[in-house]
Amino acid sequence: MAKASLSQGRALPMAVGVATIIGAFVLLEMLLRYGVVNKYVVPLPSQVLMSLERIVVEENILSRIRETAYEMIVSCLAVIVLGVPIGAMLYRWRPLRRAVLDWVAATAAAPLVLAFPLFLVMFGRSPTTVIVMSVITGLAPIIIKTTEGLLGVRPVLINVGRSLKMTDAQMFRMILLPAALPTIFSGIRLSWTFVLISVVGIEFLINLGGLGQLINDLAERYDLPGTYAAIGFVILVSVIFFMLLERVEKWLRPAK
Amino acid sequence: MAATGQVKNPTATMGFAARRASDARSTNLIRIGLLLAIAGSWEALARSGLLFRDVVPSLFSISAAIWKLLGNPAFYANLQVTAWEIFASLAIGSGLGIAVGIILGANRFLGAAFEPYVYYLAPTPRIIFFPVMIMWFGVGIASKIALGALSCFFTVALSTAGGMREVDKVLIRVGRSFRATQWQMATKIYLPAMRAPVLNGIRLGFGTATVTALLAETKLSNQGLGFMIMQIYARFDMPSLYGLLIIVFILAGIGNLILGKVTGTSA
Numbered sequence: 001m002a003k004a005s006l007s008q009g010r011a012l013p014m015a016v017g018v019a020t021i022i023g024a025f026v027l028l029e030m031l032l033r034y035g036v037v038n039k040y041v042v043p044l045p046s047q048v049l050m051s052l053e054r055i056v057v058e059e060n061i062l063s064r065i066r067e068t069a070y071e072m073i074v075s076c077l078a079v080i081v082l083g084v085p086i087g088a089m090l091y092r093w094r095p096l097r098r099a100v101l102d103w104v105a106a107t108a109a110a111p112l113v114l115a116f117p118l119f120l121v122m123f124g125r126s127p128t129t130v131i132v133m134s135v136i137t138g139l140a141p142i143i144i145k146t147t148e149g150l151l152g153v154r155p156v157l158i159n160v161g162r163s164l165k166m167t168d169a170q171m172f173r174m175i176l177l178p179a180a181l182p183t184i185f186s187g188i189r190l191s192w193t194f195v196l197i198s199v200v201g202i203e204f205l206i207n208l209g210g211l212g213q214l215i216n217d218l219a220e221r222y223d224l225p226g227t228y229a230a231i232g233f234v235i236l237v238s239v240i241f242f243m244l245l246e247r248v249e250k251w252l253r254p255a256k
Numbered sequence: 257m258a259a260t261g262q263v264k265n266p267t268a269t270m271g272f273a274a275r276r277a278s279d280a281r282s283t284n285l286i287r288i289g290l291l292l293a294i295a296g297s298w299e300a301l302a303r304s305g306l307l308f309r310d311v312v313p314s315l316f317s318i319s320a321a322i323w324k325l326l327g328n329p330a331f332y333a334n335l336q337v338t339a340w341e342i343f344a345s346l347a348i349g350s351g352l353g354i355a356v357g358i359i360l361g362a363n364r365f366l367g368a369a370f371e372p373y374v375y376y377l378a379p380t381p382r383i384i385f386f387p388v389m390i391m392w393f394g395v396g397i398a399s400k401i402a403l404g405a406l407s408c409f410f411t412v413a414l415s416t417a418g419g420m421r422e423v424d425k426v427l428i429r430v431g432r433s434f435r436a437t438q439w440q441m442a443t444k445i446y447l448p449a450m451r452a453p454v455l456n457g458i459r460l461g462f463g464t465a466t467v468t469a470l471l472a473e474t475k476l477s478n479q480g481l482g483f484m485i486m487q488i489y490a491r492f493d494m495p496s497l498y499g500l501l502i503i504v505f506i507l508a509g510i511g512n513l514i515l516g517k518v519t520g521t522s523a
Binding site: 010012013014016017020021041042095096098099100106109110111112113114115116117118120121122193196197198200201204205212215216218219224227228231234235238239242243 | 279282283286287290311365366367368369370372373376377379380381382383384385386387388390391392463466467470471474475482485486488489492494497498501504505508509512
């Protein structure tokens with residue numbers, strides 16, 4: 001019952017939100033048609049909607065998605081393979097953690113992605129550049145959250161492990177890792193968000209490969225509706241990606 | 257309670273202080289050791305001839321390049337442009353972000369209707385809006401400011417809205433029981449209570465505005481530090497490229513540190 005009334009309580013604001021956005025597009029369409037807003041700067045929303053189909057059919061969207069997905073998957077796996085062990089190492093060695101955790105936090109806030117020209121020199125205009133740069137950008141949150149998660153494991157659980165005379169490896173696999181998993185996953189979510197931003201951003205900046213390049217291509221052809229539609233498409237894909245990550249995170253979080 | 261405990265037991269306090277001092281010493285030693293190890297292996301790699309020349313340049317040539325850059329008037333001209341872009345984006349983006357955040361945070365209905373859009377758009381890659389910003393604001397610095405403002409807007413709006421909802425209900429009730437006017441409620445209750453989340457949002461916004469403005473400069477511009485990075489890249493002047501990147505990272509770090517001190521938050 002409570003759930004039903006909650007969803008009813010949410011339905012009206014959601015409807016108002018959607019209606020406002022549709023209304024804004026309709027208003028924009030009218031302003032453009034009556035010449036209040038310049039058509040050569042903002043395309044008609046209806047044209048943008050129509051050009052979505054054109055983009056899917058003519059611009060090899062499937063192979064572009066595949067290319068971006070490949071870079072994403074490799075980078076996302078790499079941040080876990082590198083980040084979780086580094087985070088665990090920092091948990092294990094307190095002096096090392098005290099020395100470098102601040103540095104790791106500082107790199108999370110630094111504009112690291114600006115170093116992409118360096119990797120262009122090393123790896124050329126290739127997916128390797130995109131992947132390496134994205135892994136570097138996405139590494140810090142997962143390291144920090146892994147350390148945080150392991151440090152936050154309840155002492156009683158660790159004592160249970162000790163009383164069962166578990167080895168270090170057993171302790172890590174059976175107690176520490178499962179208990180820290182929700183926090184580690186929130187690190188994974190942050191890292192993967194950074195990775196997505198970096199992959200699409202660098203594709204756009206160096207004009208290489210997948211979805212990022214699509215926007216660059218269309219903008220350079222001055223295909224106005226196409227550019228807007230492509231941006232909308234990429235934003236949609238990113239939002240779906242974040243929503244899925246959030247779902248998994250909620251699912252992993254222990255019930256209170 | 258903790259303070260009285262410490263006074264009652266001075267030896268324990270001393271032991272704790274001594275342990276902290278020795279911890280700090282060992283931390284510094286490890287840091288110095290790590291830095292020396294990194295520098296040493298970097299230099300060894302640079303001199304080994306395993307990589308193409310200058311892909312990993314010697315630390316001496318990077319230091320020389322940094323020194324040269326710091327004496328170059330063009331560096332300061334570009335720095336000024338970028339600093340202005342970041343400042344303007346932060347001012348515009350935060351201003352709009354705080355206004356929208358207050359509306360979304362104050363009104364539960366509007367919050368439920370529109371905040372999900374702000375929330376899900378916040379982490380999307382902003383740089384892809386650059387072509388649109390160029391169409392709207394031209395190729396000059398206005399498009400970089402607009403893009404920077406767009407990127408910090410979301411962060412500030414979300415943390416302001418969150419902060420508004422987190423205001424202690426007791427404070428609000430106190431204000432109401434004193435029959436505070438709307439204006440008094442805003443200036444005496446809400447704003448002081450929301451100071452921390454809003455300022456923290458601005459600090460995070462500074463980070464995203466910096467990255468976005470600099471990246472936009474690398475894509476299309478004729479001034480600014482991002483433009484300078486691409487110019488150096490086009491000359492394949494690797495020591496200067498490393499040098500300038502180090503300077504930019506340090507400057508961004510200092511900016512973040514200052515904002516952290518001002519806002520009383522940390523990275």
